[in-house]
Amino acid sequence: MKISFTRRAAAAFALALCSLAASSVSPALAQSRRTPPQEPQKKNSRPDETKQTQQPAEQTAEPVPPDAIKSDEVVKVSSNIVQIEAVVINKKTKQIMTGLKQQNFQVFEDGVQKDVTNFSTPDAPITVAVVLEFSKIGQFQAYYGNNGDRYGMGEMLDPTFMFLRSVLQTREDYVSVVAYDMRPTPLTDFTNDPSALNRVMRLLSTNRPVFNEAVLYKALNFVLMGGRADSVVLENSEKRMQDYGGMVDITGRRKAIFLVTTGLDTSMDTNLDKTRKVIQNAGIPIYIIGTGEMFFKKYGDDADPMDGIAGPMRFGRMSMLQARNTLRVFAEESGGMYFPITFSTELPSALQTINALMRNQYSLAYSTGERRDGKRHKIVVKVDIDGDGKPEEKDFTVQARQYYNSPKEGEATKK
Numbered sequence: 001m002k003i004s005f006t007r008r009a010a011a012a013f014a015l016a017l018c019s020l021a022a023s024s025v026s027p028a029l030a031q032s033r034r035t036p037p038q039e040p041q042k043k044n045s046r047p048d049e050t051k052q053t054q055q056p057a058e059q060t061a062e063p064v065p066p067d068a069i070k071s072d073e074v075v076k077v078s079s080n081i082v083q084i085e086a087v088v089i090n091k092k093t094k095q096i097m098t099g100l101k102q103q104n105f106q107v108f109e110d111g112v113q114k115d116v117t118n119f120s121t122p123d124a125p126i127t128v129a130v131v132l133e134f135s136k137i138g139q140f141q142a143y144y145g146n147n148g149d150r151y152g153m154g155e156m157l158d159p160t161f162m163f164l165r166s167v168l169q170t171r172e173d174y175v176s177v178v179a180y181d182m183r184p185t186p187l188t189d190f191t192n193d194p195s196a197l198n199r200v201m202r203l204l205s206t207n208r209p210v211f212n213e214a215v216l217y218k219a220l221n222f223v224l225m226g227g228r229a230d231s232v233v234l235e236n237s238e239k240r241m242q243d244y245g246g247m248v249d250i251t252g253r254r255k256a257i258f259l260v261t262t263g264l265d266t267s268m269d270t271n272l273d274k275t276r277k278v279i280q281n282a283g284i285p286i287y288i289i290g291t292g293e294m295f296f297k298k299y300g301d302d303a304d305p306m307d308g309i310a311g312p313m314r315f316g317r318m319s320m321l322q323a324r325n326t327l328r329v330f331a332e333e334s335g336g337m338y339f340p341i342t343f344s345t346e347l348p349s350a351l352q353t354i355n356a357l358m359r360n361q362y363s364l365a366y367s368t369g370e371r372r373d374g375k376r377h378k379i380v381v382k383v384d385i386d387g388d389g390k391p392e393e394k395d396f397t398v399q400a401r402q403y404y405n406s407p408k409e410g411e412a413t414k415k
Contacts, residue, residue, distance in 0.1 A: 081117075082109075083283045084364040085254060085335055086400040087357050088383050096360045097385070097396065098122065106382045106391055107366050109404070118365035125172030126254040126358060127190065129223045129247055132160050133261040134179040134204070135214040137315070138291055141262060145295030146344075157204055158344065159289045160260050162351055164197045167258075169359075179204070182213035182266075184222045186232045186244065199234055212314075216265040217275040220330075223257060224248055224282045248282050255284045256336070256358045262292040263323030264315055272326065276333065280376070280403040285336035285361065287354040288327050293342040296320050335401040357399070374408035 084107065088097040102119035133156060143152025167175050174190040177200050187200050222229065226246035231237035247255055265272075279286065300317055308314035315323075324340060331338035337357060339350040364381065381398040382391035 080368050080370065081365050082368060082379070082404050083118075084366075084379065084381060084400050085256070085283065085285050085361045086364055086381050086398050087335075087360055087362070089397050089399060091395055091397055096356055097383070098360060100362060100383070100385075102364075103387065104384050105362065105364055105398075106384060107364060108380045108382070109366070109368075109377050111378075111380075114366035116364050117367055118363070120254070120363040122254070122360045122362065124254050124363065125170065125174070126256060126361070127173070127247070127250055128167055128175045128255070128358070129257045130160065130163065130167075130175060130177045131184075131219055131223055131257060131259045131261070132156065132177065132179045132204070133181075133214050133216065133291075134209050135181040136209045136212045137214045137264055137266075138262045139209050141292035141295035145292060145298060153205075153208065155291045155341075155344075156260055159341070159347055159351065160204070161201050162347065163258055163354075164201060166351070166355060168192055168194055168197070178219065178223055180215055180219035181209060181211040183215055183229070184219040185230045188234050189232050196234065203234070213266045214262065214264055215267045215270070216261055216263065217267045217270040217272065220257075220259075220275055220286075221270060221278055222246070224278055224284065246282075247284055254358075254361050254363050256361070257284055257286045257334075258289075258354065259286055259330075260289045260291065261327070263290060263327040264292075264319065265323070265326075276329065277405050279330055279334050280401065281405050282334070283401045283404075284334060285357070285399075285401075286330050286334040287336045287357065288331050288338045289347075289350065290324065290327050290338060290340040292320075293340045296324075297342065333402045335399055337399070368404075368406065371406055372409045373406050375406055377404045377406060378402065379404055 086105065088100060089095070090097060100121075102116055105116060105119075107114045107116055138156050139152040141152075142155035146152075146155055164175070164177070167173065171192055174192050175197065176190040177187040177197070178184050179187055187203065188196050191197070221227070222244070224246045225248060226244045228241055228243050231239050231242045247257070300320060303315075303317045303320070305318055306316045307319055308316070327340075328338045330336070337354065339346075339354070341347055341350060379400070379402055381400040382393060383396050383398050384391050385396060386392070
């Protein structure tokens with residue numbers, strides 16, 4: 001049965017999952033599920049119980065389709081607080097350093113040291129958005145790169161499923177899953193219920209992609225900044241569409257994005273530069289599993305330099321190279337990490353590293369005051385392990401966001 005993650009996704013998946021939704025849930029899991037907030041609150045602001053932003057009452061007119069909305073291209077930044085997720089790594093041993101305190105960190109903006117105003121240790125709960133490319137482009141490359149494994153979806157689904165089985169480690173951790181093809185579709189809202197993630201995995205494993213589009217940039221904009229999209233598939237909502245708050249709206253928690261993608265993008269109305277600025281300003285680490293590597297190694301040299309007209313094979317060698325470079329940039333500038341996976345045997349090690357990095361993020365913040373110069377500022381985080389006031393740059397590296405784009409005077413901002 002083929003089902004699309006598109007405009008009719010909520011209705012189609014509701015029919016496909018009636019038996020799953022009606023299945024029993026153990027009392028322990030039922031107690032762990034969050035009670036949905038009443039409208040007009042945005043759906044996925046749930047992990048932050050202190051943030052109760054009221055939205056205008058819903059209009060009775062037919063909503064504008066998500067792919068026509070331009071708000072996901074607006075570069076929105078915090079008015080005066082810059083949030084940083086940082087991981088400290090020993091350069092020689094590659095060991096992640098734990099047990100650090102606020103006084104062990106130094107934050108510099110354009111070479112000027114800033115006072116750290118907020119600090120939380122890796123003990124704080126984490127909120128993760130899982131973003132999965134569910135397109136025929138990824139399926140095609142995985143299928144021919146891996147000799148026809150599971151209709152080509154094994155390379156896309158295996159890392160997703162392995163991550164979902166391990167992501168919830170405490171009742172305070174939350175995860176949401178968003179799949180994208182021609183536009184992003186939320187499969188489950190933020191939840192700490194393992195049974196909800198099991199239903200997501202069953203849903204994905206019994207369906208196949210049907211579209212040759214993959215709007216990576218729009219999906220990242222949507223997850224980070226929010227927008228309007230199909231209602232959450234597994235909630236079987238009667239409403240076709242719903243407003244969603246982005247990850248930047250969630251406060252008081254450590255945050256991360258886990259992305260499984262080829263890196264190819266077919267967006268016509270969302271460009272790379274604006275997406276980079278959104279990622280830079282969000283300050284949320286993006287940990288990326290890059291797929292299609294075996295396909296590229298097998299067929300990349302024989303592919304045309306430039307793109308073709310249509311179909312999953314329309315991407316030329318230059319686009320595939322650019323996709324890999326783009327993923328590397330997204331990971332580095334956000335403070336995350338990029339893992340191009342060629343063989344399935346590489347996956348367990350990559351996921352183990354990602355899990356360790358996520359679980360050992362220190363959250364820092366500093367104030368920019370009332371500055372509004374519209375410029376990009378370089379951020380550097382250093383660590384002083386022994387507390388002598390001198391950072392140990394030769395022995396330790398700090399993995400953190402690299403930039404902050406200050407708003408211009410009079411420009412709208414978003415906390």
